[in-house]
Amino acid sequence: xxxxxxxxxxxxxxxxxxxxxxxxxxxxxxxxxxxxxxxxxxxxxxxxxxxxxxxxxxxxxxxxxxxxxxxxxxxxxxxxxxxxxxxxxxxxxxxxxxxxxxxxxxxxxxxxxxxxxxxxxxxxxxxxxxxxxxxxxxxxxxxxxxxxxxxxxxxxxxxxxxxxxxxxxxxxxxxxxxxxxxxxxxxxxxxxxxxxxxxxxxxxxxxxxxxxxxxxxxxxxxxxxxxxxxxxxxxxxxxxxxxxxxxxxxxxxxxxxxxxxxxxxxxxxxxxxxxxxxxxxxxxxxxxxxxxxxxxxxxxxxxxxxxxxxxxxxxxxxxxxxxxxxxxxxxxxxxxxxxxxxxxxxxxxxxxxxxxxxxxxxxxxxxxxxxx
Amino acid sequence: xxxxxxxxxxxxxxxxxxxxxxxxxxxxxxxxxxxxxxxxxxxxxxxxxxxxxxxxxxxxxxxxxxxxxxxxxxxxxxxxxxxxxxxxxxxxxxxxxxxxxxxxxxxxxxxxxxxxxxxxxxxxxxxxxxxxxxxxxxxxxxxxxxxxxxxxxxxxxxxxxxxxxxxxxxxxxxxxxxxxxxxxxxxxxxxxxxxxxxxxxxxxxxxxxxxxxxxxxxxxxxxxxxxxxxxxxxxxxxxxxxxxxxxxxxxxxxxxxxxxxxxxxxxxxxxxxxxxxxxxxxxxxxxxxxxxxxxxxxxxxxxxxxxxxxx
Numbered sequence: 001x002x003x004x005x006x007x008x009x010x011x012x013x014x015x016x017x018x019x020x021x022x023x024x025x026x027x028x029x030x031x032x033x034x035x036x037x038x039x040x041x042x043x044x045x046x047x048x049x050x051x052x053x054x055x056x057x058x059x060x061x062x063x064x065x066x067x068x069x070x071x072x073x074x075x076x077x078x079x080x081x082x083x084x085x086x087x088x089x090x091x092x093x094x095x096x097x098x099x100x101x102x103x104x105x106x107x108x109x110x111x112x113x114x115x116x117x118x119x120x121x122x123x124x125x126x127x128x129x130x131x132x133x134x135x136x137x138x139x140x141x142x143x144x145x146x147x148x149x150x151x152x153x154x155x156x157x158x159x160x161x162x163x164x165x166x167x168x169x170x171x172x173x174x175x176x177x178x179x180x181x182x183x184x185x186x187x188x189x190x191x192x193x194x195x196x197x198x199x200x201x202x203x204x205x206x207x208x209x210x211x212x213x214x215x216x217x218x219x220x221x222x223x224x225x226x227x228x229x230x231x232x233x234x235x236x237x238x239x240x241x242x243x244x245x246x247x248x249x250x251x252x253x254x255x256x257x258x259x260x261x262x263x264x265x266x267x268x269x270x271x272x273x274x275x276x277x278x279x280x281x282x283x284x285x286x287x288x289x290x291x292x293x294x295x296x297x298x299x300x301x302x303x304x305x306x307x308x309x310x311x312x313x314x315x316x317x318x319x320x321x322x323x324x325x326x327x328x329x330x331x332x333x334x335x336x337x338x339x340x341x342x343x344x345x346x347x348x349x350x351x352x353x354x355x356x357x358x359x360x361x362x363x364x365x366x367x368x369x370x371x372x
Numbered sequence: 373x374x375x376x377x378x379x380x381x382x383x384x385x386x387x388x389x390x391x392x393x394x395x396x397x398x399x400x401x402x403x404x405x406x407x408x409x410x411x412x413x414x415x416x417x418x419x420x421x422x423x424x425x426x427x428x429x430x431x432x433x434x435x436x437x438x439x440x441x442x443x444x445x446x447x448x449x450x451x452x453x454x455x456x457x458x459x460x461x462x463x464x465x466x467x468x469x470x471x472x473x474x475x476x477x478x479x480x481x482x483x484x485x486x487x488x489x490x491x492x493x494x495x496x497x498x499x500x501x502x503x504x505x506x507x508x509x510x511x512x513x514x515x516x517x518x519x520x521x522x523x524x525x526x527x528x529x530x531x532x533x534x535x536x537x538x539x540x541x542x543x544x545x546x547x548x549x550x551x552x553x554x555x556x557x558x559x560x561x562x563x564x565x566x567x568x569x570x571x572x573x574x575x576x577x578x579x580x581x582x583x584x585x586x587x588x589x590x591x592x593x594x595x596x597x598x599x600x601x602x603x604x605x606x607x608x609x610x611x612x613x614x615x616x617x618x619x620x621x622x623x624x625x626x627x628x629x630x631x632x633x634x635x636x637x638x639x640x641x642x643x644x645x646x647x648x649x650x651x652x653x654x655x656x657x658x659x660x661x662x663x664x665x666x667x668x669x670x671x672x673x674x675x676x677x678x679x680x681x682x683x
Contacts, residue, residue: 029480033487081467139660140610142414142467146603147653158646281475288468321486326479330418333472334454337464 011291011343018339019289022331029327035320043317044310054309056195060267061305064089064259066204068283069290069297070211071127071255076292077215078248079228084130084145085256086280087152088123092257094156095122096264097271098164100182108185115186116261123257124250126152131249135242141249149280160271178272188266200262205298207255212294224248256280278326282308285329288336304329381639385631386515390523392627393620394588395420395581395598397526399605400612400619401533402577407609408537409570410550410563410672411459414470416578417602418477419451423579425481428495428586428593429488437498437587441522444583445576451477452575456568463676474602485593497591498522522580522588529577533616546570550670553677563677578602604656611659613668622659629655 027037048054068085075082096119103111130148133139157177166180188198215221226234227244235241263275286304290297311325399416406413413419423444431440451473458469498520507517537543548556549566557563581601586593608626612618633648 029483033483081471083471133657133661137661139657140607142470143603143607143610143660144657146600147607147656150600150653151650154646154650158644161646162644281471284468284471285475321483323479323482323486326475327483328479330472330474330476330479333475334458334464334469337469337472338458338462340464341462 014339014343015289015291015336018335019332021335022328025331026324026328029324030320033320035318040314040318040320044307044314047313047317048306048309052192052195054306054313056192056197057309058302058306059201060196060198061308062301063198063200063204063262063266064277064279065283065286065305065308066208066297066301067259067262068256068279069287069301070204070208070294071252071259072284072287073290073292073294073297074211074215074224074255075127075248075252076287077228078224078244079231080131080134080245080248080252081142082127082130082145082249082252083142083280083284084127084148084253085259085283086276086278087145087149088126088253088256089260089263089276089280090152090156091126091253092119092123092260093264093271093275094159094164094260095119095257096261097179097182100186100264101164101180104183108183111183112186112265115182115265116258119261119264120254120257123260124254127253127256128246128250130253131246134249135245156271157273160273164271166270176272179270181270182264186265187269188262196267198262198266200266203258203262207258208294208298211255215294220247256283259283281326282329285332288333381635383511383514385628385635387518388634389624389628389631390515390527391519391589392630393623394523394526395584395601396605396608396623396626397529397620398522398581398584399578399602400608400623401526401529401616402574402581403606403609404533404612404614404616404619405537405546405570406574407673408550408614408670409546409567410553410670410675410677411455411567411571412466412470412606412674413452413455413459413473413571413574413578414467414603414606415451415455415473415477416470416574416606417598417600418474419448419575419578420477420582420585420598420602421481421596422447422451422477423582424586424597425485425582425593426579427583429484431495431497431587432489432493435496437496440587441580441583444579448576448579448582449572450575451579452572453568455575456571459676460564460567460571463678466674466676482595485595489593492592492594494592495587497587497589520588522584525580526584527620530616530620537616547670550672553672557677557679563679567677578605581605600653604652607656607660610669611663613663614670626652626655626659 023041027041030037030040048058068089071085071088072082096115099118100111100115103114106114126148130141130144133144134141160179161177164179166178168180169176169178188200191197191199191201215225223234223239224244224247226237226239227241227248231241259279260275264271268275282304286300287297289303290300307328308325311322314320314324315322399420403413403416426447427440427444430443431437455469455473458464458472459466500518500520503517507513509517537546545556545561545566548561549563553563582598585597590597604626608619608622611622612620630652633651636643637645637648
């Protein structure tokens with residue numbers, strides 16, 4: 001209720017405070033690691049902004065974060081907590097690679113869309129399974145998506161080690177678990193020569209706008225959000241809740257699948273080990289930080305893209321393992337969901353202040369309930 | 373195939389199954405108390421990872437698995453406290469905060485491992501303790517009475533949890549807080565306090581489950597050593613319908629299947645490794661699918677308690 005009264009400015013302030021809180025707690029661990037937090041954070045923040053390499057690499061990371069984040073926005077807005085993006089990315093990547101490598105004679109104008117459709121569909125199916133399990137058998141989607149992640153990972157590894165392994169790896173006897181390269185005509189074009197930034201960025205940005213239009217300007221998107229706001233009320237309003245649960249998860253999975261497709265067509269040009277690279281989880285953080293808004297997720301994805309690049313630089317410069325970024329991301333989630341409390345209850349800040357300053361605030365509590 | 377069917381292998385499968393049930397039992401019983409009090413803690417996996425590392429590291433440093441157990445319990449209590457702070461005090465959306473805790477525990481255990489250990493290092497873990505007399509019983513003795521202390525603890529916790537939950541006033545309060553927090557509050561039971569207590573106990577048991585993996589089974593630490601067991605444990609709470617005996621049944625079904633599966637691999641029966649690894653996760657989804665039915669769930673599960681918003 002009160003969220004409408006929260007201006008964008010106030011939300012940004014709360015988010016930045018949450019990030020600051022996460023970084024401060026993170027600093028404690030850096031000190032524990034006998035490292036200078038100011039120096040470490042200095043590298044982490046200045047590195048990605050320092051030069052052409054840092055900026056373009058940040059944007060390379062932004063693309064999968066944004067695509068996964070958009071899927072998270074759709075699913076969370078529908079009341080589904082989808083943490084299956086890791087598996088959905090892999091499903092999308094392997095689907096795209098399989099189509100790309102097996103139809104290498106087909107002209108790019110047909111093959112490239114086919115690869116995107118195939119990867120998106122694989123992700124959508126993988127996400128849709130969890131949606132269907134929730135809709136029909138009320139299987140908790142958090143648990144089912146975790147399990148589906150593990151299953152997808154094992155199937156993916158099985159495929160890139162066995163049936164889909166690059167024939168060259170077999171004939172040379174090297175046996176690196178990776179597929180053959182997809183044909184060069186469907187490699188996404190590089191936006192800046194000499195860097196890895198590719199046209200998938202534009203694709204992701206366009207998709208963000210489309211997801212915004214879908215969720216806020218179409219009746220289907222409206223119903224989807226109504227299901228998320230309260231499935232019982234939506235049911236009474238005549239909305240087929242089950243159908244929308246499956247739709248939301250299929251769309252979320254499709255977005256993550258597309259993240260897998262752009263990683264294949266834009267960055268690696270094949271499927272290999274470690275392709276999902278934790279984007280499935282970082283995308284959740286980006287979406288939450290974007291306040292579950294498709295357009296808010298754009299700057300949030302850039303921010304976390306920069307932090308991921310910065311963490312790698314920190315590892316090289318001051319020898320702090322890149323796992324540090326997972327700590328910070330986990331803390332960001334905890335701080336952001338906790339800070340929602342203050343956005344929901346604007347009075348609580350006053351109360352908290354009063355409590356810590358030792359004043360009586362009982363009168364304020366009384367007046368607060370009257371307001372609500 | 374004759375060797376496969378022999379009685380010795382059958383005993384090994386059963387004994388291994390009993391041992392492998394331990395982490396599921398510990399984590400699931402802890403989560404049962406948490407959910408009975410009305411909170412989802414989906415960060416169990418992250419707490420397990422922290423417990424696994426803490427137990428391993430303390431044992432590595434001091435050479436005492438007992439100290440490892442104590443340290444992991446303390447870390448688990450801390451992790452439970454963080455979850456309580458976020459989900460009870462700040463009333464955060466529990467599913468998402470659980471994921472935050474998971475990522476935090478995952479990142480931190482990996483970070484500390486790389487900083488302080490770095491590579492594969494083995495430790496002297498817990499030794500099996502054969503229970504006098506009982507372990508001499510043919511068949512049953514080897515299957516049930518020749519395990520390390522955490523295995524016994526986990527199985528003893530099943531009836532103990534039942535007694536605590538159903539026969540003590542604290543257990544009554546837990547159930548009241550999870551089902552009708554307003555009523556419990558009216559009767560003077562502190563909803564916040566009970567939920568904090570349950571999350572701390574749940575955290576300790578989850579960490580102990582993690583410690584079992586490093587100091588009671590593998591005798592080493594590796595990345596992702598928990599391999600989703602924390603999430604499976606949560607699924608077992610559903611499957612066991614929030615009761616200790618149901619959880620025992622689910623844990624044993626699960627661990628026996630796992631034990632059988634690994635024996636299939638050891639015996640070199642031709643079956644792709646990846647597909648064998650998938651089985652427990654498939655079984656979990658199937659178990660969740662057949663155990664649906666919301667009637668059994670604590671009524672206030674997942675709902676932050678807002679005092680005075682009713683009536």
